[in-house]
Amino acid sequence: MKVMVTGGSGFIGSAVCRHLLLDLGLDVVNIDKLTYAATEGATAMLERHPGYSFHKLDIRERGAIQRVMEKEGVDAIMHLAAESHVDRSIDGPGAFIETNILGTYALLQAARSYLDGLPEERRLLFRFHHVSTDEVFGELPLSGGLFTEATPYAPSSPYSASKASSDHLVMAWHHTFGLPVVLSNCSNNYGPFQFPEKLIPLMILNGLEGKPLPVYGTGENVRDWLHVEDHARALALVLTRGRTGQSYNIGGRNERSNLAVVQTIADLLDEARPLPSASRRELITFVGDRPGHDLRYAIDARKAEAELGWKAHYGFDTGLRKTISWYLDNEAWWRPLREARYAGQRLGANG
Numbered sequence: 001m002k003v004m005v006t007g008g009s010g011f012i013g014s015a016v017c018r019h020l021l022l023d024l025g026l027d028v029v030n031i032d033k034l035t036y037a038a039t040e041g042a043t044a045m046l047e048r049h050p051g052y053s054f055h056k057l058d059i060r061e062r063g064a065i066q067r068v069m070e071k072e073g074v075d076a077i078m079h080l081a082a083e084s085h086v087d088r089s090i091d092g093p094g095a096f097i098e099t100n101i102l103g104t105y106a107l108l109q110a111a112r113s114y115l116d117g118l119p120e121e122r123r124l125l126f127r128f129h130h131v132s133t134d135e136v137f138g139e140l141p142l143s144g145g146l147f148t149e150a151t152p153y154a155p156s157s158p159y160s161a162s163k164a165s166s167d168h169l170v171m172a173w174h175h176t177f178g179l180p181v182v183l184s185n186c187s188n189n190y191g192p193f194q195f196p197e198k199l200i201p202l203m204i205l206n207g208l209e210g211k212p213l214p215v216y217g218t219g220e221n222v223r224d225w226l227h228v229e230d231h232a233r234a235l236a237l238v239l240t241r242g243r244t245g246q247s248y249n250i251g252g253r254n255e256r257s258n259l260a261v262v263q264t265i266a267d268l269l270d271e272a273r274p275l276p277s278a279s280r281r282e283l284i285t286f287v288g289d290r291p292g293h294d295l296r297y298a299i300d301a302r303k304a305e306a307e308l309g310w311k312a313h314y315g316f317d318t319g320l321r322k323t324i325s326w327y328l329d330n331e332a333w334w335r336p337l338r339e340a341r342y343a344g345q346r347l348g349a350n351g
């Protein structure tokens with residue numbers, strides 16, 4: 001099986017490429033425009049693999065993408081390419097509309113034309129897997145409730161609205177044109193190769209350097225954290241076992257307030273690399289809240305667990321320890337990104 005992965009040089013896409021190729025033995029065709037969010041290090045270990053190929057392309061280039069589908073003879077598409085950072089969507093929504101909405105539209109049309117040319121037996125097995133976020137559902141109260149697959153869409157940010165729009169396009173292409181799609185909505189991810197502007201890497205790296213740990217508002221906002229390797233395993237199962245026209249919610253049952261996440265990172269860093277005098281909790285500062293900041297996200301993953309046989313392996317504390325060790329051991333990856341591309345002005349409360 002040969003899978004086209006869009007956005008395969010980003011944080012989650014690269015974890016998906018590594019899982020498909022190295023754990024499952026599938027072939028991977030990575031399509032990525034290589035925006036600021038892409039890093040070569042995340043796919044460096046795949047480059048010499050005979051089952052891996054890379055094409056530097058914008059997903060909006062419909063004709064070129066279709067030619068790659070035909071040349072490579074792909075059996076499935078996993079669509080992860082996106083603008084993904086909420087703060088950037090507030091500063092400049094245009095790129096989110098272009099990539100997340102128009103890019104998805106171009107990819108859907110390319111897939112339709114490609115499928116028209118496939119023999120029936122291959123057409124029946126083909127899947128278009130759209131990878132989305134739980135942020136399309138809006139926010140939950142702190143007091144309770146979970147997002148299910150039946151929760152109505154109510155996106156709050158330009159990012160989540162653009163992802164919601166792309167989800168609707170994907171489902172419409174299924175209902176109207178019979179495109180064999182599956183869709184997944186996942187909670188906040190963390191793990192290796194996450195760009196240093198996002199909450200967890202930002203706090204690890206600021207904490208390591210003894211810099212302030214800026215928390216939005218009071219830090220009460222709750223996110224449901226999932227290790228990226230658990231997400232990659234879930235995505236492969238959605239692709240291979242998911243029913244067409246269905247969506248699957250994916251989450252780790254690891255709800256934490258942003259403040260609790262930052263405090264845990266501070267404590268784990270104190271353990272791994274003690275500061276001479278202070279505790280890192282003293283570095284926590286509270287800053288003005290993000291506009292439209294959703295209060296709480298939490299996923300009911302029972303459908304994915306029951307139908308796909310998936311379960312998260314990592315508890316949050318184990319996953320976070322492993323992630324901190326990875327950042328401590330991989331300064332050569334993050335140092336240039338932090339210095340060259342990230343000037344320290346963003347807060348990084350992703351999702």
Ligand code: NAD
Pocket residue numbers: 006007008009010011012013031032033034035036037038039057058059060079080081082083084085099103131132133134163185186187188189190195350351
């Ligand atoms: P990321 O920003 O780390 O990576 C996105 C990748 O897409 C980058 O490699 C970038 O170069 C590429 N890309 C962007 N625009 C492109 C274009 N026009 N053409 C081709 N490639 C382009 O994002 P991520 O965190 O890995 O997220 C991947 C997907 O998963 C996104 O669709 C996101 O909405 C979804 N998601 C993310 C999270 C999370 O916590 N990060 C949670 C749930 C769902």
